[in-house]
Amino acid sequence: MELLRFATAGSVDDGKSTLIGRLLLDSKQIFEDQLEAVERTSREKGFDYTNLALLTDGLRAEREQGITIDVAYRYFATPSRKFIIADTPGHVQYTRNMVTGASTADLALILVDARNGVVEQSRRHAVIASLLQVRHLVLCVNKMDLVDYDEAVFDRTCADFSEWASKLDITDLAFIPVSALHGDNVTQHSPNLSWYGGPTLLHHLEHLYIGSDRNLIDSRFPVQWVVRPMSDKFHDYRGYAGQVAGGIFRPGDEVLVLPSGLTSTISAIDLYGGTVHEAMSPDSVTIRLEDDIDISRGDMICRPQNAPTVTQELDAMLCWFSEKPLQENAKYALKHTTRSVRAVVRNLHYRLDVNSLHRDETTGSLGMNDMGRVSLRVTAPLFVDEYRRNRTTGSFILIDEGTNETVGAGMILGTGD
Amino acid sequence: MTDVAVSHLDELEAESIHIMREVAAEFERPVLLFSGGKDSAVMLKVAEKAFWPARIPFPLMHVDTGHNFEEVLDFRDRRVAELGLEIVVASVQESIDAGRVTEDKGPKAIRNRLQSVTLLDAIESNGFDAVFGGGRRDEDKARAKERVYSFRDEFGQWDPKNQRPELWNLYNGRHKKGEHIRVFPISNWTEMDVWQYIAREAIELPSIYYAHRREVFLRDGMLLALTPYVTVLENEEVIEMTVRFRTVGDATCTGAVESPATNPEDVIIEVAASRITERGATRADDKFADAAMEDRKKEGYF
Numbered sequence: 001m002e003l004l005r006f007a008t009a010g011s012v013d014d015g016k017s018t019l020i021g022r023l024l025l026d027s028k029q030i031f032e033d034q035l036e037a038v039e040r041t042s043r044e045k046g047f048d049y050t051n052l053a054l055l056t057d058g059l060r061a062e063r064e065q066g067i068t069i070d071v072a073y074r075y076f077a078t079p080s081r082k083f084i085i086a087d088t089p090g091h092v093q094y095t096r097n098m099v100t101g102a103s104t105a106d107l108a109l110i111l112v113d114a115r116n117g118v119v120e121q122s123r124r125h126a127v128i129a130s131l132l133q134v135r136h137l138v139l140c141v142n143k144m145d146l147v148d149y150d151e152a153v154f155d156r157t158c159a160d161f162s163e164w165a166s167k168l169d170i171t172d173l174a175f176i177p178v179s180a181l182h183g184d185n186v187t188q189h190s191p192n193l194s195w196y197g198g199p200t201l202l203h204h205l206e207h208l209y210i211g212s213d214r215n216l217i218d219s220r221f222p223v224q225w226v227v228r229p230m231s232d233k234f235h236d237y238r239g240y241a242g243q244v245a246g247g248i249f250r251p252g253d254e255v256l257v258l259p260s261g262l263t264s265t266i267s268a269i270d271l272y273g274g275t276v277h278e279a280m281s282p283d284s285v286t287i288r289l290e291d292d293i294d295i296s297r298g299d300m301i302c303r304p305q306n307a308p309t310v311t312q313e314l315d316a317m318l319c320w321f322s323e324k325p326l327q328e329n330a331k332y333a334l335k336h337t338t339r340s341v342r343a344v345v346r347n348l349h350y351r352l353d354v355n356s357l358h359r360d361e362t363t364g365s366l367g368m369n370d371m372g373r374v375s376l377r378v379t380a381p382l383f384v385d386e387y388r389r390n391r392t393t394g395s396f397i398l399i400d401e402g403t404n405e406t407v408g409a410g411m412i413l414g415t416g417d
Numbered sequence: 418m419t420d421v422a423v424s425h426l427d428e429l430e431a432e433s434i435h436i437m438r439e440v441a442a443e444f445e446r447p448v449l450l451f452s453g454g455k456d457s458a459v460m461l462k463v464a465e466k467a468f469w470p471a472r473i474p475f476p477l478m479h480v481d482t483g484h485n486f487e488e489v490l491d492f493r494d495r496r497v498a499e500l501g502l503e504i505v506v507a508s509v510q511e512s513i514d515a516g517r518v519t520e521d522k523g524p525k526a527i528r529n530r531l532q533s534v535t536l537l538d539a540i541e542s543n544g545f546d547a548v549f550g551g552g553r554r555d556e557d558k559a560r561a562k563e564r565v566y567s568f569r570d571e572f573g574q575w576d577p578k579n580q581r582p583e584l585w586n587l588y589n590g591r592h593k594k595g596e597h598i599r600v601f602p603i604s605n606w607t608e609m610d611v612w613q614y615i616a617r618e619a620i621e622l623p624s625i626y627y628a629h630r631r632e633v634f635l636r637d638g639m640l641l642a643l644t645p646y647v648t649v650l651e652n653e654e655v656i657e658m659t660v661r662f663r664t665v666g667d668a669t670c671t672g673a674v675e676s677p678a679t680n681p682e683d684v685i686i687e688v689a690a691s692r693i694t695e696r697g698a699t700r701a702d703d704k705f706a707d708a709a710m711e712d713r714k715k716e717g718y719f
């Protein structure tokens with residue numbers, strides 16, 4: 001069965017959590033005790049109706065404030081697909097939690113309130129989804145019940161978004177009108193939306209062609225851990241454990257090891273008690289080589305004819321999470337694959353204005369929730385690919401060395417300036 | 418099962434292995450919480466795979482409430498011996514005797530909440546900086562919100578409103594002395610995934626996970642086992658039934674379910690048809706308040 005990971009997106013109160021609750025409820029994924037608990041809480045709070053957002057808004061503070069603060073992960077399966085949902089917060093203060101949820105998504109559901117149309121936060125989330133290379137976007141025009149299910153409102157909202165989004169890097173964009181509260185067009189077609197000829201949301205999620213975003217061409221194996229059993233039975237055993245980050249590895253393949261530049265041949269690929277004929281992303285395996293060369297955590301096993309770029313200069317798009325702004329010349333800890341190095345911000349080229357999509361080149365810093373393009377220099381070589389080619393070897397995080405907080409996420413565009 | 422479903426398990430397993438290796442590589446002194454329950458049995462199997470043919474490079478820890486099912490302790494000790502690992506047993510009884518915690522009074526008192534203190538004391542005294550737990554996001558609405566690497570301050574507290582961003586599979590385990598990270602390698606597994614994996618890998622579990630005859634009584638809508646640790650009240654009637662456990666915890670607050678399922682395949686069918694969550698069906702500890710799990714987690718619970 002295929003797995004689709006999707007995340008919700010869009011501004012606060014546009015109905016993301018309600019929609020997820022509705023989707024789960026109407027596809028019979030909610031257990032009796034969960035529904036009872038939500039009905040009880042809704043009654044106690046004096047709501048007129050059962051607040052389905054409570055199915056995912058599980059934290060005390062979220063229930064008190066009636067908003068989502070952090071991502072909730074939910075799992076469900078229909079006969080045709082398995083889903084992992086990340087229901088993310090719309091509030092601008094918690095944008096970093098939305099980025100967390102979207103970073104592993106194949107699809108983003110961007111909700112807008114039909115009454116308000118596309119607002120700044122809907123745009124910010126769409127930009128984030130596009131930077132993260134979330135392949136599929138669905139604009140869900142929600143709360144159609146509050147605009148009398150008016151087709152013109154739907155058309156206008158879609159046209160608005162399309163025009164603005166044409167400047168973004170989006171592969172696939174769909175539009176669906178819904179009412180999360182009443183369930184129109186979520187799992188079932190609704191007579192209220194008889195003018196709409198497209199699929200219901202669930203149908204779209206179940207049947208959309210996702211293809212694989214696995215990169216089967218560029219062989220990449222960041223070494224996590226060296227397996228040395230120190231036992232009589234496996235006296236001379238030495239294996240390199242890691243998760244394949246791209247391409248296909250097979251016994252007999254000639255490989256190149258970075259940073260040493262030495263080559264060898266794969267003698268075996270081990271997987272608990274046995275060997276396998278091949279390994280590809282996302283397999284976690286242990287590779288053995290014919291030659292005894294010095295390899296440690298942070299090294300990269302690849303192919304002599306197809307190696308990542310070895311560099312100490314990075315050019316990247318950055319999402320900034322910290323209240324303390326990013327500044328030129330500031331230093332951070334940087335984690336890329338299994339390597340940890342230090343980085344200095346050499347140049348902040350521009351900040352992206354999420355409304356106009358203009359590049360503000362006059363800025364001297366990136367504030368919380370800003371996105372911009374930077375050049376970094378790092379203390380030791382990294383083995384990188386462009387993010388659009390490989391999510392694993394193309395991404396990194398920045399950590400504040402004083403507070404240990406994760407302050408930024410980077411998507412590599414290239415090397416040097 | 419079709420082989421495609423198997424590939425879904427492979428993906429989950431690969432992710433969990435990746436997480437365990439990251440922790441082994443980046444922390445000084447990790448420990449794996451092993452209660453003998455199904456989730457920790459799965460976690461232990463994944464750990465075995467992650468480092469094979471070498472031994473698991475960290476010890477295990479069991480927070481022992483003193484209210485155990487014998488079958489579970491037997492299973493725990495057998496697994497530990499098989500793998501040649503060290504296990505730290507942190508005893509809630511000792512915390513009580515030392516006056517670190519006070520036990521609630523009355524026939525319905527349970528020790529679940531007391532475990533947090535015992536756990537945190539043991540983490541501190543052993544100098545553990547990463548603690549693997551078998552928590553899954555599908556178990557509870559507070560767990561559904563938690564990161565794979567979940568930061569704990571020097572008081573062992575979780576701050577759900579201020580979690581670190583966690584992108585892709587890049588985990589930030591940095592912390593200061595006295596702080597630690599709880600790591601949940603099977604975060605993305607569901608109860609169904611766990612059982613399918615148990616079936617596929619033929620993972621041994623304590624026998625109480627499968628149907629057996631047992632003396633039980635009904636309390637607060639749950640079937641509690643008759644053990645030396647509970648006091649049966651006057652209006653409660655002890656009956657013998659064929660039951661099994663869906664989760665295994667402290668014997669005084671873990672409920673049984675009536676079931677004829679004698680093997681993982683039977684259990685899978687039951688799980689698929691179940692209309693009640695595993696915690697809702699079997700854990701008295703989560704029935705007291707809507708945010709019971711969150712409150713306990715903030716205090717340092719698993």
Ligand SMILES: Nc1nc2c(ncn2[C@@H]2O[C@H](COP(=O)(O)OP(=O)(O)OP(=O)(O)O)[C@@H](O)[C@H]2O)c(=O)[nH]1
Nearest residue numbers: 012013014015016017018067068090143179180181
């Ligand atoms: N009338 C109407 N109300 C809706 C609809 N969808 C959601 N709402 C209401 O809008 C309010 C906000 O809904 P949520 O689902 O919490 O919104 P959200 O997008 O998850 O908000 P954040 O997570 O905080 O960003 C709630 O009162 C919902 O009941 C809808 O289709 N129609």
Ligand SMILES: [Mg+2]
Nearest residue numbers: 016017067068
């Ligand atoms: Mg929400």
